[in-house]
Amino acid sequence: MSEPARIGVLGRGTVGGAFVEQLSERAFQVEAISGRRPEVAGVLRRAEGDFAEILRDSEIIVELIGGTSPAREYVLEALAAGRHVVTANKQLIAQHGDELFARAREAGVQLRFEAAVAGVVPVIRVMQETLAATEITRVSGIVNGTTNFILSEMASTGATYGDALARAQELGFAETDPTEDVGGADAAAKMAILARLAFDTPVNLEDVTFEGITEISPEDIAYAKELGLSLKLLGVAERRGEGISVRVFPCFLYGGHPLAPVEGPFNAVTVEAPAITEITMSGPGAGGVQTATAVLGDVVSILAGDAPVDHARARLEVVRDVSSSFYLHLEVADRPGVLAQIADVLGRNGISVQSVVQRGLGDDARLVMVLHEAPESRFYGALAEIGELTFLRAAPRAIRVIEEEFL
Amino acid sequence: MSEPARIGVLGRGTVGGAFVEQLSERAFQVEAISGRRPEVAGVLRRAEGDFAEILRDSEIIVELIGGTSPAREYVLEALAAGRHVVTANKQLIAQHGDELFARAREAGVQLRFEAAVAGVVPVIRVMQETLAATEITRVSGIVNGTTNFILSEMASTGATYGDALARAQELGFAETDPTEDVGGADAAAKMAILARLAFDTPVNLEDVTFEGITEISPEDIAYAKELGLSLKLLGVAERRGEGISVRVFPCFLYGGHPLAPVEGPFNAVTVEAPAITEITMSGPGAGGVQTATAVLGDVVSILAGDAPVDHARARLEVVRDVSSSFYLHLEVADRPGVLAQIADVLGRNGISVQSVVQRGLGDDARLVMVLHEAPESRFYGALAEIGELTFLRAAPRAIRVIEEEFL
Numbered sequence: 001m002s003e004p005a006r007i008g009v010l011g012r013g014t015v016g017g018a019f020v021e022q023l024s025e026r027a028f029q030v031e032a033i034s035g036r037r038p039e040v041a042g043v044l045r046r047a048e049g050d051f052a053e054i055l056r057d058s059e060i061i062v063e064l065i066g067g068t069s070p071a072r073e074y075v076l077e078a079l080a081a082g083r084h085v086v087t088a089n090k091q092l093i094a095q096h097g098d099e100l101f102a103r104a105r106e107a108g109v110q111l112r113f114e115a116a117v118a119g120v121v122p123v124i125r126v127m128q129e130t131l132a133a134t135e136i137t138r139v140s141g142i143v144n145g146t147t148n149f150i151l152s153e154m155a156s157t158g159a160t161y162g163d164a165l166a167r168a169q170e171l172g173f174a175e176t177d178p179t180e181d182v183g184g185a186d187a188a189a190k191m192a193i194l195a196r197l198a199f200d201t202p203v204n205l206e207d208v209t210f211e212g213i214t215e216i217s218p219e220d221i222a223y224a225k226e227l228g229l230s231l232k233l234l235g236v237a238e239r240r241g242e243g244i245s246v247r248v249f250p251c252f253l254y255g256g257h258p259l260a261p262v263e264g265p266f267n268a269v270t271v272e273a274p275a276i277t278e279i280t281m282s283g284p285g286a287g288g289v290q291t292a293t294a295v296l297g298d299v300v301s302i303l304a305g306d307a308p309v310d311h312a313r314a315r316l317e318v319v320r321d322v323s324s325s326f327y328l329h330l331e332v333a334d335r336p337g338v339l340a341q342i343a344d345v346l347g348r349n350g351i352s353v354q355s356v357v358q359r360g361l362g363d364d365a366r367l368v369m370v371l372h373e374a375p376e377s378r379f380y381g382a383l384a385e386i387g388e389l390t391f392l393r394a395a396p397r398a399i400r401v402i403e404e405e406f407l
Numbered sequence: 408m409s410e411p412a413r414i415g416v417l418g419r420g421t422v423g424g425a426f427v428e429q430l431s432e433r434a435f436q437v438e439a440i441s442g443r444r445p446e447v448a449g450v451l452r453r454a455e456g457d458f459a460e461i462l463r464d465s466e467i468i469v470e471l472i473g474g475t476s477p478a479r480e481y482v483l484e485a486l487a488a489g490r491h492v493v494t495a496n497k498q499l500i501a502q503h504g505d506e507l508f509a510r511a512r513e514a515g516v517q518l519r520f521e522a523a524v525a526g527v528v529p530v531i532r533v534m535q536e537t538l539a540a541t542e543i544t545r546v547s548g549i550v551n552g553t554t555n556f557i558l559s560e561m562a563s564t565g566a567t568y569g570d571a572l573a574r575a576q577e578l579g580f581a582e583t584d585p586t587e588d589v590g591g592a593d594a595a596a597k598m599a600i601l602a603r604l605a606f607d608t609p610v611n612l613e614d615v616t617f618e619g620i621t622e623i624s625p626e627d628i629a630y631a632k633e634l635g636l637s638l639k640l641l642g643v644a645e646r647r648g649e650g651i652s653v654r655v656f657p658c659f660l661y662g663g664h665p666l667a668p669v670e671g672p673f674n675a676v677t678v679e680a681p682a683i684t685e686i687t688m689s690g691p692g693a694g695g696v697q698t699a700t701a702v703l704g705d706v707v708s709i710l711a712g713d714a715p716v717d718h719a720r721a722r723l724e725v726v727r728d729v730s731s732s733f734y735l736h737l738e739v740a741d742r743p744g745v746l747a748q749i750a751d752v753l754g755r756n757g758i759s760v761q762s763v764v765q766r767g768l769g770d771d772a773r774l775v776m777v778l779h780e781a782p783e784s785r786f787y788g789a790l791a792e793i794g795e796l797t798f799l800r801a802a803p804r805a806i807r808v809i810e811e812e813f814l
Contacts, residue, residue, distance in 0.1 A: 022682065026540040032720055033539045114537070120683045122529075122537040129536075129713070130521070130529040130704040132440045133433040258689065261668040275429065275700040276527045276690065282665065283686035293682040297537040306536070307711035313439055 008058030014288035034303035088115035094189035115294035145265035145285035184210035195237035210248035243317035349382035415465030421695035441710035495522035501596035522701035552672035552692035553588035591617035602644035617655035650724035756789035
């Protein structure tokens with residue numbers, strides 16, 4: 001019988017606890033697959049345990065502390081000492097990926113992080129293995145369960161953003177300070193990781209432009225429902241010419257989009273490539289047990305001798321001014337010439353109108369327009385001009401629209 | 408530089424052609440990942456090429472002939488000669504899996520078959536790797552694109568089964584002889600493969616009970632739409648007590664089921680386990696390029712040294728009499744006592760009624776009942792008794808109902 005595989009665990013929160021439990025419950029299966037019986041070498045808690053000692057006794061370090069410090073220092077030290085590392089820490093990979101991967105390569109060890117994006121939904125493994133030799137063109141994802149829950153709640157109950165957030169907090173789907181989720185930063189970190197793998201190029205958090213959902217109103221949701229659209233916080237990483245673009249933004253999805261049916265605190269990712277058309281994967285985005293399962297899958301892969309997750313052979317430029325379709329919602333005074341002036345601003349900026357609906361509301365009117373795809377810089381230029389028009393009763397509201405491109 | 412990896416290709420149909428093309432187009436990426444440049448050692452066509460020569464010159468044999476003979480003989484010979492084998496052949500694995508896996512184990516080589524189920528949707532890899540150490544409880548799948556296209560077409564246009572089949576044939580989604588698809592045998596072979604992997608036990612085609620969609624009527628579809636249900640041909644492999652059950656049958660799915668939104672010639676598979684809740688994967692189920700991509704993913708895994716896909720450590724009994732919920736549709740004479748007699752038959756067989764709707768149609772009436780879950784043997788016993796009742800105007804129609812169990 002071969003020696004047991006000794007695994008050091010950093011962090012003993014919900015995920016850490018679930019991982020230690022699964023490792024002992026499933027030790028037999030892990031051994032059957034990998035030929036090695038796993039064993040916990042030690043667990044580092046905030047108040048107890050000695051990192052140096054755990055490092056010395058382990059061949060794999062599982063980092064479940066979260067945050068970037070001291071997680072980064074521990075992981076760098078473990079890699080330098082020739083230990084494989086498995087982490088569930090999205091910020092660590094999104095912010096320090098280049099440094100960490102370089103260190104892993106130098107030391108000839110593996111750095112795995114399936115649990116960092118979409119929990120147990122195996123999007124990283126699928127991109128790295130099934131699609132390893134395929135030219136991926138776009139990755140779209142609902143990668144934040146908190147915001148998807150809030151938007152689903154607003155759509156199904158008509159609740160305001162604030163009420164839906166309170167409900168999410170009550171149910172444990174949102175933190176007391178929800179800023180990182182609702183502002184889009186959490187999704188941005190995950191999209192940085194997905195973009196890195198999809199396009200095989202270094203992508204860091206600062207390459208991702210992001211918006212959150214805090215400005216979404218019940219009227220936006222009502223409009224979406226009326227037209228059979230879903231309003232989602234979407235991450236999109238795609239090839240644009242010779243470069244790539246990585247963004248997170250709220251948008252209207254057409255009904256046939258594979259991510260349109262994803263409701264509640266779920267995550268889902270669609271990967272597109274000419275050679276596959278598209279693959280969509282979905283499942284619970286979080287949860288201690290689910291995340292621990294993804295971590296255990298990575299540990300098994302290392303023990304079974306699977307090839308390392310490798311990266312960044314290309315160097316692609318990040319393009320920031322991409323083209324988008326927008327929905328534009330304007331509250332205006334109901335008087336002659338208003339539509340003409342708005343159409344003039346759009347026309348001068350080279351933006352054409354796909355559809356327009358005007359409804360009178362007493363002395364006011366509401367104009368809802370869907371615009372054809374145009375560079376965002378041009379759209380935002382036009383939007384600034386429109387914002388200056390004196391007949392506007394409220395700030396203009398703009399939300400991106402993802403058109404049906406599938407089948 | 409290491410030696411090129413020589414790959415012998417058996418079969419040069421649509422998939423074979425696409426594979427050879429992808430292998431040459433993506434040779435650089437394959438080498439970057441695996442360290443080995445792939446090279447085609449030879450292609451065996453029906454009328455040309457010598458198997459013995461290709462075998463001698465290859466380290467991996469890719470079997471894309473289809474059917475079980477001579478595919479089985481070639482694959483057995485290749486494995487015995489110490490060659491890794493990648494195949495897209497579901498019938499080969501479903502009918503001869505035990506023999507082939509035993510041969511691969513003896514020879515210490517890999518047998519991979521991601522493309523055999525759901526094309527490029529990476530369900531096999533995910534079960535074998537991500538979920539390797541997880542106890543899977545159920546796998547549900549829409550694994551036949553032809554039947555899903557036909558059912559989607561019937562639902563969206565109100566077409567009869569015959570018209571929808573003709574349309575599928577016109578579009579190339581159904582064969583001239585569609586028996587294997589529409590009768591459920593194709594889905595049964597794929598479910599045998601998924602059950603083998605999910606439960607780590609030998610499962611062969613004859614262990615799978617299956618029904619097709621040839622008896623589905625526009626009325627069934629209309630009823631489904633009225634209640635917000637989808638009618639799908641579903642494969643279900645699940646643990647039942649100490650054993651397993653593997654079945655393929657048409658059924659009504661509740662709206663919130665993760666497979667309910669899957670439309671057209673797509674495939675999708677949901678895997679459930681306590682440690683993951685559920686993961687759903689979907690994508691195009693067929694197509695030469697897509698299937699070739701899945702085959703290439705397997706070739707890359709072998710070259711990169713990934714652990715083999717291994718199987719059948721357990722020996723689980725196949726349970727045939729499982730419990731199901733049914734929808735029961737009866738055309739009866741509209742006279743007193745009819746409902747009472749039917750209720751009596753159901754009651755004596757221990758089957759309770761969840762809901763019933765009776766509608767008068769002149770002298771006739773239509774009874775639509777949804778029954779609570781009960782062993783299928785009891786339900787079919789009751790159905791036979793009901794079939795004998797003299798007031799029946801047409802044969803009773805029964806379709807299974809999958810209740811919402813998610814979230």
